[in-house]
Amino acid sequence: MKSDEGLAAHLETRERVGEKLVSPSAQRNCGPIGQTLAPFLPENAHVLEIASGTGQHGAHMCGLRADIHWQMSDIDAPSRASQNAYALDFPKQMRPSLPLDMMLEGWWQAVSGIDVIYCANMIHIAPWEAALGLAQGCARLLQNGGMLCLYGPFLLEEDSAVSNLEFDHSLKGRNPKWGVRTLESVKHIFADRGLNLRTAIEMPRNNLFLVFALEPKSEI
Ligand SMILES: C[S@@+](CC[C@H](N)C(=O)[O-])C[C@H]1O[C@@H](n2cnc3c(N)ncnc32)[C@H](O)[C@@H]1O
Numbered sequence: 761m762k763s764d765e766g767l768a769a770h771l772e773t774r775e776r777v778g779e780k781l782v783s784p785s786a787q788r789n790c791g792p793i794g795q796t797l798a799p800f801l802p803e804n805a806h807v808l809e810i811a812s813g814t815g816q817h818g819a820h821m822c823g824l825r826a827d828i829h830w831q832m833s834d835i836d837a838p839s840r841a842s843q844n845a846y847a848l849d850f851p852k853q854m855r856p857s858l859p860l861d862m863m864l865e866g867w868w869q870a871v872s873g874i875d876v877i878y879c880a881n882m883i884h885i886a887p888w889e890a891a892l893g894l895a896q897g898c899a900r901l902l903q904n905g906g907m908l909c910l911y912g913p914f915l916l917e918e919d920s921a922v923s924n925l926e927f928d929h930s931l932k933g934r935n936p937k938w939g940v941r942t943l944e945s946v947k948h949i950f951a952d953r954g955l956n957l958r959t960a961i962e963m964p965r966n967n968l969f970l971v972f973a974l975e976p977k978s979e980i
Contacts, residue, residue, distance in 0.1 A: 779845035781814040790820040796961055796969045797909055798824055805875045811882035815843030822850040829853055833860035862893035868900045880911040887937035892949055899953035908955055908972040914943040921966035
């Protein structure tokens with residue numbers, strides 16, 4: 761199934777500076793995410809970013825780590841144009857953005873040689889099938905030991921933050937297929953494909969930074 765629902769998946773007004781879009785929340789998150797993500801990236805890592813939005817996170821990471829290669833992607837064409845503008849600042853590290861749709865079967869065939877996959881703030885602003893597509897693609901693209909870093913809000917049963925419950929409610933009001941996902945359901949779909957949750961780091965504003973590693977399934 762191809763998705764057209766990512767096209768309105770920006771919840772805030774994005775300012776334009778030349779060809780670059782600037783999202784206030786992406787700007788705010790660059791520092792904390794950068795500090796958290798950088799230690800997980802092996803030297804000379806090839807990183808695939810899913811749902812890169814404006815492109816600010818990738819540009820920030822390439823500024824922090826001159827050794828890494830960062831491939832941005834998004835379903836949304838105006839976002840990809842912005843990502844390409846940021847990529848021009850890092851010609852040795854970034855290539856043009858790819859039009860990857862997590863709901864499109866086989867999306868992973870457009871990519872190869874990836875060590876780490878990074879995805880922020882997508883699975884709650886897309887139908888659940890996008891999370892399933894992400895999990896399927898990670899299992900296809902990563903080698904054993906390869907990592908998925910997933911950032912965003914999650915529901916934690918009775919420990920869910922009020923702000924995340926309210927966010928879930930407002931997302932469902934915009935689109936009944938959207939919604940903040942439970943950590944348990946997310947862990948489950950990745951574990952089913954051999955990606956086990958290794959680390960969960962608390963981030964500002966009740967977000968989590970999750971690190972999954974691809975491991976061979978035991979034969980028990
Ligand atoms: C809230 S933005 C997050 C952007 C960026 N990752 C960040 O954290 O600032 C959500 C992004 O998910 C993208 N998106 C939505 N559905 C998608 C899908 N099915 N496949 C790939 N990207 C999708 C949207 O186009 C949008 O850029």
